[in-house]
Amino acid sequence: MSEMQPYKERSFRFVELLSIHDWRMKLYGIAWQGELPRPELLEAAKCIAAETLAKETANNYKVGFVGAHDGRNASFVFVDFWGN
Template identity: 25%
Template sequence: MKPFNTYQTRPIRFLGLEKYGDWTIKVYSISSKNEYADGRFIASAKANIPLWLKTVAITQLPSYHIATLIIHEGREACFAIISCWVDENMLQLFAYLASPTNPEEYQLVSDKGIVSCVWEMAVLWFERNAWVKYVLQQPDHPDALIHYLQQHLNEDV
């Protein structure tokens, strides 16, 4: 068995909201090397958003056209995890991987059972709590989705 590495905090940084058609995506960066993931990985992941959003239709569940994209530059490669809320309270998630030698080409890995790591799960937990607080606990509030989109995580985890 491979020995464990000592846990090190990593910066989770909110990069902003991206609009693609009628979708709004909350974009985050995580890096094991710097304050932000390498710009090549970020640019490539953002360029793939329209293609990745098409996979949401697989489940045929109602979507709210709100997603979260986590771009995580790890020690050996970069993960891009895109998730969106469907059918009120479920998170639909797809994970992709790009190598440092080919940062423009992300390959789907969630079909192999890979979902997220401990740092990415911090973002997902934050987003879960914000969704519950601002949307599910106030479903009739006319600005519920706007309030949710105004919440973001910026800390070392």
């Protein structure tokens, strides 16, 4: 098991405004190294958001945000939106 590393401040940036179907989503990037997440992670985040939002049928405002977190040991994408 490796020794824990002290927390290192990460870059948190607005990347772009996405129009996915009828949705308006803000894409944000969090990067462990560099200013932005890797381009392939940002593209994966857009695909995941499109797949997720296409399945959403509940009453909602069709606005929200997508996060692409490019971490040191793992990367992940989250899709969040407001609804009734």
